[in-house]
Amino acid sequence: MGHQFMVDMTLGKLARWLRILGFDTVAVREGSDRDLTDRQNRLFLSRNRGLLAKLRGQSHLLLRSHGVAGQMRELFTALQITSTDLPGTPRCSLCNMELIRIERRAVRPFVPDYVACHAARFGRCPQCGRIYWPGTHQRRMGLFMEQVFPHGTSHNADLGSLRCGF
Numbered sequence: 001m002g003h004q005f006m007v008d009m010t011l012g013k014l015a016r017w018l019r020i021l022g023f024d025t026v027a028v029r030e031g032s033d034r035d036l037t038d039r040q041n042r043l044f045l046s047r048n049r050g051l052l053a054k055l056r057g058q059s060h061l062l063l064r065s066h067g068v069a070g071q072m073r074e075l076f077t078a079l080q081i082t083s084t085d086l087p088g089t090p091r092c093s094l095c096n097m098e099l100i101r102i103e104r105r106a107v108r109p110f111v112p113d114y115v116a117c118h119a120a121r122f123g124r125c126p127q128c129g130r131i132y133w134p135g136t137h138q139r140r141m142g143l144f145m146e147q148v149f150p151h152g153t154s155h156n157a158d159l160g161s162l163r164c165g166f
């Protein structure tokens with residue numbers, strides 16, 4: 001699926017989750033004309049009706065939920081995205097870059113020993129270098145996805161959502 005999104009800065013948490021799910025998502029400062037002109041073919045997401053009114057012609061979606069799970073449910077319902085339509089490759093939650101799979105031995109210097117030994121796989125952001133792996137946050141992610149896709153999802157096994165700064 002080729003969905004690409006643009007969100008206003010107040011939806012930063014939504015942007016991070018969309019990236020972890022693999023959706024190409026950029027965030028822009030509210031009211032910044034320069035950012036808004038670099039809009040490409042992205043669907044603009046906002047809770048701000050006034051901001052959306054300024055977007056002359058760009059496709060957009062007004063979200064009403066305060067919580068990120070509700071926002072994702074609104075978005076996925078509107079676009080008819082199901083749990084099987086999610087992109088395969090997670091992106092860095094901060095940089096929006098697709099993670100690159102890396103070998104276990106390559107992460108050893110950068111992650112706790114326990115993680116280096118037990119995590120199933122690792123991805124690295126080619127821009128900021130953060131390392132991601134499915135781990136501590138996976139259960140939380142699973143519960144979260146059950147809220148987004150209440151009718152079931154088979155897509156939480158591959159999601160790394162924990163980062164290790166260094």
Ligand SMILES: [Zn+2]
Nearest residue numbers: 092095125128
């Ligand atoms: Zn990054």
